[in-house]
Amino acid sequence: MFKTIKNDLPASIVVFFVALPLCLGIALASGAPLFSGLISGIIGGVVVGALSGSKIGVSGPAAGLAAIVLVSINSLGYEKFLVAVVIGGIIQILFGALRLGIIGYYFPSSVIKGMLTGIGIIIILKEIPYFFGMDKNPQGDFAFLQLDGENTISGLLNAINALLSGNISIGSTFIALVAIGILILWSNVLSKKGRIFQLVQGPLVAVLIGIIFYILTKDGTFNIIKDNLVSVPVPENFNSFLGQFSFPNFEAIGNSEVWVTGFTIALVASLETLLCVEATDKLDPHKNVTPTNRELFAQGTGNILSGLIGGLPITQVIVRSSANIQSGGVSKLSAIMHGFFLLISVILIPKLLNMIPLSVLAAVLFIVGYKLAKPSTFKKMFSLGWKQWIPFMVTVLGIVFIDLLWGIGLGLVVGIVVILIKSYQNSHFLHIEDKSNGKHKIKMTLAEEVTFFNKGAILKELDSLPIDTDLELDVRKTRYLDNDIIEILDDFALKAKERNIDIHLVSERGTVENPSSFIEFFKLRPKTA
Structure with a gap:
């Protein structure tokens, strides 16, 4: 794992700066103590990152659970709510043991890509007001109807009106534009000029310049007010730091509402995690496949620990994961290190973190959102x-x-x-004939209709093929092949080379040896009756 540290260290720094305001914002949006968001971010990075089978997925508090958490805390109180988080974690481990991780494969590719694009658009729309230093809504509140009484569109229009009328924070806007310029220059020009620009990431430089700008201008015209800065809790001493932790009240274990809340957290967190796993694997340039049942076990363990020490529920989060991928993260070391950075920074340098302008972090998230959408x-x-x-x-x-x-x-x-x-029902979507005689020779015949419902089974069969195999893939009878299946075959073509698997694609046009792109093949394939 440490062989990839040259890629993972810079990526972990970027993920840290993306995760920091979101951990705080989601805690605020959930009606929970700010420190609880940092706890779940740390556990999501260090514990879940270590246990997960995902190489590039990053976990932490999730915006999708904020509404559920807010209602539950108001109804139960925080200590009883933490019992529900622990119960939710135990149920997630049971989900993993029951091998329910396969659920994620039954979501169409178009929906997963829509999820990525929609999140990208939401990030862009939500971060634009922070550019102008005027949004009171906590970062991490990604719902259309916001906690501040506004909605996504009205918040955006208010920001535009403020810009046109000049009622903006000049300092926040100026340093946000500078940060955007640095990020674009770093990504498109400097990163290709030398190794130092690959090791030191643009977001780190943008944040450092933002801190320097705040220090130099805090008494001048370009000053940035406290509301437009990161707000990490600052303990006065070690005892006050320990006092920020909360612990579950297990006397509420017999409360039926606690169990209902725990099951709801487990169900929603598991679904959100599995969808993010599927989306993250699609973004991964190396096409790694995350073991979903192991992921449920890792998330459940993380939620048990988070609930025991006062943290929020944890899921894998596409915003952090996509930032990790876009920054060159290769292994789980990146997620683990980002968790340690959160831990070390809130202990040693909380005052320095509180000098980071939110508009600079908005610039970082804006780039993440654009790459998704x-x-x-x-x-x-x-x-x-x-x-x-x-x-x-x-x-x-x-x-x-x-x-x-x-x-x-x-x-x-x-x-x-x-x-x-x-489409129509077809129970025999896949037929496998083993013609082994010395070397493995396997014939796989696809039926007339293959849809995304068959994705999990086909993926399992392809992954189980032994090394040194001759695979004959017969699609002569196939009249409808879903785009999801074509993508699986295209990804498998890359893996096949590494496993010495020769693919003979048999179609109505003849046999193609080791096709380089299934997507191009089926795009050019003539339609049949």
Whole structure:
């Protein structure tokens, strides 16, 4: 794992700066103590990062659970709520033992891509007001209807009106523009000029310049007020630091509401984690596949520990994970180190952290959001046809105008309806014939119709193929092949080279030896009756 530290260390620093305001903001949005968000961020990095089978996924407090947590704390009180978090963690471990991690494979690719794009748009829309130093809504409140009484659109319009009328924080806006310039220059120019610019990441430079700017201008025209800075709790001494931890009141273990809350946390956190795992694996340039049942075990263990010492519920989080991937993270070391950075910084340098302008961190998140929601993504999804485009757009709009879980749910419903309209039931979607004689020779015949419902089974069969295999993949009878399956085959083509698996693709046009791109092959394949 330490062989990749040259990639993981810079990435972990970027993830740290992304995670810090979100940990605090989600705690505030959840009606919990600020320190609870940092606890769950630390455990999500160090504990879950170590136990997880994901190489590039990063866990922490999740915005998708904020509404549930807020209602539960108001109803139960914080100490009883922590009991529910512990129970939720135990249930997640049971989910893993029951091998329920496969659920994530039954969400269409169009919905997963819609989730990534929708989150990217939400990040951009939510961070723009911080550019101008005027948003009172806590970072991490990603719902359309905000805690400050505004909604996403009205908050954005207020920011634009403030900009036009000149009622903005000049210092916040100036340093945000400088930070954006640094990030773009670093990414597009300097990172290609020398190794030092690859080791020292642009976000770190932007944050350091932001701190220096705050110190130099705090008594002048460009001063940035306290509300527009990071706000980490600052303990007066070691005893006051320990006093920030809360502990569950296990006398409430017999309370039925506690158990209902615990099961709700386990169900929602598991679903959000599995969806983020699927999305993160799609973003991963190395196409690693995360063992989902092990992920549920890791998340459950993290939630048990988080609940025991006063933290919020934990899930894998796409914002942190995508920042990790975009910054060059390669192994789980990046997630673990970001957790240690959170721990060390809140103990040793909380006052320095409180000099970081929120507008600088907004600039970092703005870049993350743009990379998730590039215009080219919309163009690509549209080119795939209406069966991909409609579920994709429903998911995006649902996330932007309602919230994450509603958007995914609506996208899934539409995706299922589209599939049912265009397909028919076929129980024999896959046939495998072992013709081994010395070297492994396996024939895999795809049926007339293969949809995303079959994704988990096909992925399992492909991953179980032994090394040094001749695989004959027969698609002559196949009349409908879902885009999700094509993507699985395309990813498998990369893995096959590493495992010395020769692929003979048999179609109505003849046999293709070791096709380099299944996506291109099926795109050019003539339609049959």
